[in-house]
Amino acid sequence: MNLVPINIDLSLNFFPQNLWPMSLPLVCGADSKLVLGFERFLGLDGSQKQMALVLDQKAHELLPQLYDVNQMSGFEFLRFNKVLNNESDSSTLLAWPLELQLYCDQKKLGLKNIKPLTYVSQFMPQISEALLSLTPTSSQLREVIELLCDLNFQNKYTWFDLKPKSNIDEWLKDLNQKRFPITKNADTEAKKELSQVSWPKGVNAKWENKGDQASLIIQSRVFSNIQWKKLRDELAKIDLSENTWKI
């Protein structure tokens, strides 16, 4: 194990998420292949000599000891396996632009979250561009990927139908409407129905969907018995149609 100036081989760069502290030297295997400190070569090819700690084992043997696959995000895991030549059918997913892969890694998307991208690769440039420009949160990103995959399997949408019209929230709303038309239309009807009701003053009534349950939530603050009786009588006059809860 020596700290020596060498030409560094960057062929094992799998763009790991965890950065190697700047205060520590670059680390290579006995075959000059870098194993720690890849991020310091962003845009460089490693052709210039660098000081690095050269370990006795080969880089391929070192990588699995240095990185914990259980902590890796989905794309990171696939890239890691690829540089190690481990058998896995990752070619379709690793064809996605590196920039998008790194964005998904940064948002901690696991393998099962990115798998649906396998089935929307015909829209790869468009989806990548949309996601990178709209910068969704982690949960938004998962949801968009799921929705696009499900909708694409329906074989009735072009990218023109699916593409975002404005921001991420609007995009999700649009995709959800397309993916769940029966349920969303029933919700719209229920909300319309409820908006026509004149609720007693101070009563907040809203339609809420939680998973597979949709319900009407009625809230009010009551400070006295008189107020309670008044509210009770006013609520008793409200007649909601059966249709509110129908689909």
Place this chain on the structure above:
Amino acid sequence: MEDIKNWFKEFYIHESCWDLDISKKVRSFLNINPIKVSSRPYSNISGNLSGQEFDISKQRLYLTRHEGHFFRKCPGTQGAACCNYFVLNLGQQCNMNCSYCYLQSYINSPLTQIYTNIDEALMELEGISRQFPDAPFRVGTGEVVDSLSLDDLTQTSSLLVNWFSKHPKLTLEFKTKSNNVKNFVNLNHAGNVVVSFSINPEVIVNSEEHRTASLQQRLVAARLCADKGFPVAFHIDPMIYVPDWEMHYTSLVNVLTSMFTPREVKWISVGALRFIPEMKNILRERFGGKTSVLEAELFKSHDGKLRYDQRLRNKMFKHVVDEFKKADLKYPVFLCMESHESWLGTFETSPRKIAGIESFFKPLPTVST
């Protein structure tokens, strides 16, 4: 149903089971030479099988002993009304291929297993029946393997029918999507073996229930069982929302009620499509673009499974229940793996208050498993 003789591509028998009667039967039945092994030929996968591994596991047979208890209480589902069901596992994996099959997210074994020590399963049952002589346990063999689709290989059905004829307090349920009743239907029995058929409209059988018997074949087999005095039951499960679903399910109920009187039917359970979210990726891999299951409007439910919106479920259940009521109020219909909201939405009451099925939901003694 395709020919099971030529279905398996690999066939292994554990050396300890090689000379057992059941192994001899299977060996002589299949058109493939078995390989004798001293240990399990493939180990379990950590995590889920890929779609490809799952497909291969369906055609790779392994005869082996089952270690541990055979008999366990049906896990049911969190928050659902429980119908006191016990499961007797006689193997694992299925030779049929339904798109929505929950085994896709459950099995991590790359093999179809058939357990050879069924005598021990029966001894276990014997012990339980002696411990609780008056408890009317219901036992089913169709949880992780179809009760009858592989019966030509093992002929387990005849063994079980004979055993249950000596234990009339217990009820056995064969649950199947096959029409394979020939190995037991002519046997003497005590009227406590219910032959239940999972059914769906033909359009769904064709698009989602691959390699199964057609609806017509299942109903004819059910009719034969009923004619021989076996109580029959039906599981209209999973109901799947497809275009014109009302019409399809109406004709399903019509054909069923035209072939069976309420007295001949022990129960009719109704359930809707459900599966855990983790199953979606394997479903996409195996059936993407060819199944309406992936188009279904499903949302995360109280127990983490994906289900149709409660309102849609209520509508679907109510439709089926009303169609049965139109034919005859006495058909014993109940909801399977469903929330109390669904019971209320469909029957306007809870399961323990419905005549004809209330006994399924009465608590029974606890069996340690």
